[in-house]
Amino acid sequence: MPDTDHRLYLVAGAALFAIGFYSLVVQTHLLRRIMALNVMGSGVFLVFLTLADRTTGSVADPVPHAMVLTGIVVAVCATGLALALADRVQAATNKVDVDDGPDGSQDATDAKEARRG
Amino acid sequence: MDREIAMMSHVFDWILVLLVLALAWRSLNDCDLFRGVIQFIALGLLLAVAWLRLRAPDVALAEAAVGSGLTGALILSALVRMRQRERRGVPASASSDTSRTLQSGTSNRSRVLIGALSLALLTALGWAVFRFSAQSSGLAVESLAKLPESGVTNPVTAVLLNFRAYDTLLEIGVLLLAIVGVWALRRGERPGDDLRERPLLMSLLRLLLPVLVLAAGYLLWIGASAPGGAFQGGALLAGALVLGLLAGLAGRFLRRERLLRTGLTLGVLVFAAAGLLALWRTGGLLQYPAGQGGAWILVIEAAALISIGLTLGLLYLGGRPEEEK
Structure with missing residues (x-):
């Protein structure tokens, strides 16, 4: 569609990436961090597909489409693996928050406790 | 008439983008994790609409099925599993309340710092993508x-x-x-x-x-x-x-x-x-x-x-x- 506002979508892609980055660092819950990574990925996809649509030809560029398609499927696989890892973290430490306090000591003691128990 | 359609699609683009950004923010920062996951699923569906708008129907199909459907189901079932385990008698000392992890951990000062960093990231990335040449034909030809x-x-x-x-x-x-x-x-x-x-x-x-x-x-x-x-x-x-x-x-x-x-x-x-x-x-x-x-x-x-x-x-x-x- 020649009338699509491509710059709007490009900046929105950058914004999605930034929102994901902020949440990835600020949020301590593992599920939120996994979702944040997915949002960052979506931002990249948005930029990529906008560039594919903006080409000078009459049809969109199929190469980024194929790459994003691959990327979506890989992202869900990575999410599945990350969720299994998060489950193991909870099983080992009894927590799903990776908040390590001001000096990182809490995690260390928790891990010690988990090993003892 | 053409002008009207152009105007309409312009408004549509703006609404779509604003909704996507708002949902992305809410899904990651809602104090209720369950509500966050539901908003994450809705975000995937809206992204599928965006892919259609960008003439990528192949990607839209995959996003609707995988991006929102399957990823959402995976995260929801992981959430349920985690809550079940918490309920099954984890010592109270464990500070992991999955249902309400309201702003735990990160202090306000580091939040401001990370927020500023993210804004800088947004500015840099936004500037970079804004300047991409519109004249490229990519690999379409x-x-x-x-x-x-x-x-x-x-x-x-x-x-x-x-x-x-x-x-x-x-x-x-x-x-x-x-x-x-x-x-x-x-x-x-x-x-x-x-x-x-x-x-x-x-x-x-x-x-x-x-x-x-x-x-x-x-x-x-x-x-x-x-x-x-x-x-x-x-x-x-x-x-x-x-x-x-x-x-x-x-x-x-x-x-x-x-x-x-x-x-x-x-x-x-x-x-x-x-x-x-x-x-x-x-x-x-x-x-x-x-x-x-x-x-x-x-x-x-x-x-x-x-x-x-x-x-x-x-x-x-x-x-x-x-x-x-």
Whole structure:
């Protein structure tokens, strides 16, 4: 569609990436961090597909489409693996928050406790 | 009239983008994690609309099935599992309240700092993408010029399984690695079979599951000439498998682990074998003999469809299926 506002979508892609980055660092819950990574990925996809649509030809560029398609499927696989890892973290430490306090000591003691128990 | 349509689509773009950004923010920062996951699923659906708006129907199909549907189901089931374990008597000292993790941990000062950093990141990235040249033709011209040689008429399928088939081969390998990793990490619980007590849902599933499998096959076939293909079909197959797992219909199937392993590796094996065969026949890895591209692509895609569907569906179990006692 020649009338699509491509710059709007490009900046929105950058914004999605930034929102994901902020949440990835600020949020301590593992599920939120996994979702944040997915949002960052979506931002990249948005930029990529906008560039594919903006080409000078009459049809969109199929190469980024194929790459994003691959990327979506890989992202869900990575999410599945990350969720299994998060489950193991909870099983080992009894927590799903990776908040390590001001000096990182809490995690260390928790891990010690988990090993003892 | 044309101007009116342009105006309307402009407004549509703005509403869509604002909704996407708002949902992304809310889904990651809502104090209720469950609500956050639901908003995350809605975000995936809106992104599928955005992909359509950007003339990428192939991607929109995959996003609607995988990005929002399957990822959402995976995260929801992980959330339920975590809450169940918490309820099952974890010492009160553990500070992990999954239901309400309201702004725990990160102090206000570091929040401001990270916020400023993210804004700087947004500015830098926004400036970079804003300045991209609008005059590029990308690879559209080259790939469309070679399209008749590829054996299919859908350019995205041509790129995926002919021009850049090497990428796709390795990607199917990544899928296999992911499921191997998940199986190595933990055993999947048998999904609850409380659905059996709901006859209406069961009869709906009995109608729906064959249609889903049929639709997956249809997407595979139509992918040669229209939006569709092994990934979209595989995503539908995975959806059917998840529904079957939820309804307790797939129990017997899950116990046949050798069959599952064969299905999971089929995609990589057939793809690699086709690559080697092509190497022997034409001298180029995955360079199909002239005029036979369509048939080669269909065979590879059929094997990939089964592997993709099984992999994505079994990810929902969250681990290796329970052995028979």
